[in-house]
Amino acid sequence: MKTQDVGKEWTLTSDSPEQTQRIGQRIGERLTAGSCVALTGQLGAGKTELVKGIAAGAGVTADVTVNSPTFVIINEYPGRLHLLHIDAYRLGGVEEIEAIGIEEMLAGPGAVLIEWADRVPEVLPEHCLHVAIEHTGGNARRLSLAGPSIFAGT
Numbered sequence: 001m002k003t004q005d006v007g008k009e010w011t012l013t014s015d016s017p018e019q020t021q022r023i024g025q026r027i028g029e030r031l032t033a034g035s036c037v038a039l040t041g042q043l044g045a046g047k048t049e050l051v052k053g054i055a056a057g058a059g060v061t062a063d064v065t066v067n068s069p070t071f072v073i074i075n076e077y078p079g080r081l082h083l084l085h086i087d088a089y090r091l092g093g094v095e096e097i098e099a100i101g102i103e104e105m106l107a108g109p110g111a112v113l114i115e116w117a118d119r120v121p122e123v124l125p126e127h128c129l130h131v132a133i134e135h136t137g138g139n140a141r142r143l144s145l146a147g148p149s150i151f152a153g154t
Contacts, residue, residue, distance in 0.1 A: 010145040013136075017049045020133075020141055024053020027129070031058055031081055031111045038117030038124050041133035046141050047115045050133065051085055054113060058083055068115065073100065082110030089116040097123055 014020040027037065027050075037054065039047045048068045055066045059080025069075040069087040077083040084105050091097050097120045105112050106125055117124060124130075129147035136142050 008146060008148070012143040012145065014046070014139075014141045014143060016139045017046065020046045020049040020143075021053035021056070023143060024050040024055075025057035026053075027131075028054035028057020028059075028081075033081065033109045033111065034106070034127075035081075035111040036106060036125055036128035037111070037113045038128045038130045039113065039115045039133070040118045040131070042135065045133040045135050047133055050131065050143070051113055051115070055079065055083055055085075058111065082108075084108075084110055084112045086112065086114045087116060088114055088119045091119065094120055094122045 012023055014023060031037070031054070039050065041047055048066075052066045055064070055077050056062075058077075060066065060077040060083065061079070064077055066077060066085070067075070069085055070089060073087060073090065075085040077085065086097070086102075086105075088097060102112075102120075102123050106123075114120070114124070117130070127148055129145060132144045134142045134144070
């Protein structure tokens with residue numbers, strides 16, 4: 001994994017799903033109550049792999065299955081930090097994510113992870129960490145992060 005720090009924006013590279021999960025773990029270790037992570041990228045880019053790592057870093061135990069909530073819309077994972085994992089792919093827009101209680105989730109005691117966040121940008125708080133994942137060939141991925149400086153001091 002390579003990191004390039006340019007203020008509140010970082011570019012990281014991953015050569016495998018395991019490395020993507022390790023990047024996610026670093027993010028998850030630094031999340032606190034009220035954190036928001038907005039994930040974007042094409043189908044198969046690695047958003048759910050990153051979420052698996054974030055869950056591990058947030059203290060979700062290995063016996064909890066972390067998978068995409070495409071059809072159920074929201075998965076919850078208990079850990080050091082309670083995670084709400086939302087998939088906005090099948091939502092019809094802002095009205096539907098508001099109807100499921102996004103404001104309450106963002107104000108709650110856990111952290112919110114939103115896959116396909118580019119479909120609902122209006123609901124994302126200013127402090128949201130944005131992670132765009134791009135497939136760059138084979139198992140390689142480029143992760144572009146922008147937002148709060150959760151990597152400060154590392």
